[in-house]
């Protein structure tokens with residue numbers, strides 16, 4: 013395998029590397045860079061919302077900001093950071109392989125992602141500005157080039173960037189799936205895989221099966237935009253000046269169905285690896301095997317399956333037949349069953365744990381509470397009757413920021429603190445890490461919980477100046493600047509993280525092979541893990557992934573005293 | 578990948594065997610993704626077909642020719658695999674190119690990239706599906722070319738080629754005979 017010929021030139025070692033660890037770090041850095049952009053967009057949005065009279069942006073560019081913030085955060089930060097970043101770093105180490113199944117494809121997938129990022133960012137600078145149809149790209153705004161300024165070149169670039177993203181993400185998913193299913197070391201049965209790697213497997217399956225729906229929708233959208241077809245465009249659309257458009261018979265609802273067939277599973281692509289990271293951290297810092305390994309695995313599989321048949325809960329207000337709505341309500345609420353099992357297993361894993369409250373563990377505990385609270389909001393949105401009121405309100409914005417925003421970001425940070433010693437060879441600073449935790453979790457929870465209240469008070473999402481409407485509740489309105497202050501505080505708090513990471517790369521305390529006393533295979537490789545991961549033979553697995561027994565803590569590759577498996 | 582390999586009690590395969598079996602798993606996963614792509618187009622087609630502006634078109638004669646070309650190419654690639662002669666891959670490649678040529682001709686006879694594309698939704702679907710299928714087939718043609726040059730085994734390309742042939746027959750039935 014590639015183990016034998018280690019790359020020597022700068023280009024082959026750091027730029028066009030085939031090594032899963034280098035590629036993982038490339039993805040993580042790119043994702044963090046995109047997170048800064050996504051965050052700055054969020055701050056601009058918050059400034060406009062709190063002080064609309066200052067008109068920092070126009071109504072049209074506000075839509076672009078919201079669209080690009082959502083797109084960047086969902087696909088280019090969380091998907092890329094958690095799945096492509098941590099997936100690359102950890103999958104081969106977790107299964108006991110020297111690299112991914114297809115190292116060349118892996119390198120290619122990163123270098124397809126780079127132009128995707130550049131196109132996305134570049135679309136801000138073209139005529140008309142960036143896409144403005146929301147991260148959901150609903151037609152007609154996304155299908156008619158003249159609908160709003162962002163519907164022009166910006167939307168075209170958005171579609172191309174997303175196409176590249178899907179190509180790259182599919183290549184990645186094929187690699188993760190094949191590596192996990194087929195490149196496991198001796199003794200590593202599926203039921204001995206770390207839970208995080210199970211979540212990567214499920215994300216990969218979802219990626220492979222659900223993204224094609226968006227690809228197909230994007231192809232048809234491009235034809236509607238550039239060839240005048242009417243896949244998604246109905247008859248009778250009217251433009252001032254142009255008059256009635258010639259389109260006939262298409263239906264924007266079709267696009268919504270195709271989009272959410274991807275869109276809903278996609279949120280599990282984001283959230284499941286976050287929960288996987290949490291399982292790894294609480295095992296190591298709670299010094300016990302996570303509660304209910306098998307039920308967690310089966311529940312994950314259930315969630316993955318159910319996630320593919322619930323998409324209509326995003327469309328309750330689209331005029332769908334109430335009987336179909338009822339179906340989507342029921343299956344949506346059904347997901348809470350396996351999901352609660354996972355959540356309870358997370359909480360159960362704290363029972364009788366010997367918790368060491370170091371930085372990664374704090375973030376992991378944060379994930380559990382965010383998932384609990386965010387999940388509660390989901391019940392109201394999954395029930396068609398209450399969603400009629402909450403749909404497109406700030407209740408929704410608060411809900412998905414707690415779940416796919418807070419859960420994922422906390423896990424991203426927790427994961428970085430947890431595996432930093434493995435890949436950099438040094439620990440991050442504890443005091444700075446803990447400071448960063450409190451500076452992150454307090455504003456995040458406050459901000460997104462208050463958004464729920466605003467939604468109950470009738471404030472609508474994607475509006476650039478809510479003061480122009482008289483119906484929202486006055487005290488809900490009064491929260492606007494406070495949420496913005498919290499957002500600025502949150503952003504400022506991240507400077508502590510940036511400083512900690514950069515400082516620790518050079519000055520952090522040197523780390524041993526297994527600084528946390530964890531049991532999965534990556535901790536049996538040197539820190540930082542070398543090319544090929546293990547200097548001599550790959551480990552052979554004898555034990556369950558979390559063997560924190562009463563007689564001691566055993567890594568997966570330790571044989572029993574009696575020598576049996 | 579068998580149930581046995583899922584539980585990994587045995588010694589790992591040799592490196593060449595591992596590579597071969599990983600290739601199968603990866604190819605299977607990729608093909609499932611292609612299935613989902615065409616399934617999505619199918620769903621869109623079935624919905625859009627109920628529109629009041631739907632004007633069904635006849636299947637152009639030339640598509641019979643292209644279909645036979647593609648079926649023939651599956652035969653030649655199979656012969657090539659069984660006999661182990663790489664010459665057959667180039668014949669397959671030629672048939673594949675002839676297929677693509679017929680497809681282009683069929684589309685341009687029906688109106689090409691002009692007003693017809695926008696006016697008739699059935700034609701819009703024909704155009705998009707032929708295009709998407711042709712792009713996937715081009716990947717197969719690239720694979721045929723590379724495999725015929727290299728000295729290694731046939732790899733993924735035979736399965737992929739048969740699969741794209743099946744997809745074409747599916748598309749044909751969906752568009753004109755369903």
Ligand code: HEM
Pocket residue numbers: 051054055057058078079081082083085086090145146147148409413416417418421472473474475476499502
């Ligand atoms: C870090 C602090 C963040 C702040 C202050 C923030 C703020 C906001 C606000 C105010 C909106 C709604 C704008 C409107 O409807 O008018 C929004 C939309 C959105 N945000 Fe965030 N956000 C943050 C992080 C994230 C993260 C981490 C994600 C990750 C998934 C995310 C995903 C989204 C999405 C998908 C939308 C919807 C975009 C659309 O309507 O098309 N945000 N954000």
Ligand SMILES: [Cu+2]
Pocket residue numbers: 275276279322323325326
């Ligand atoms: Cu959903």
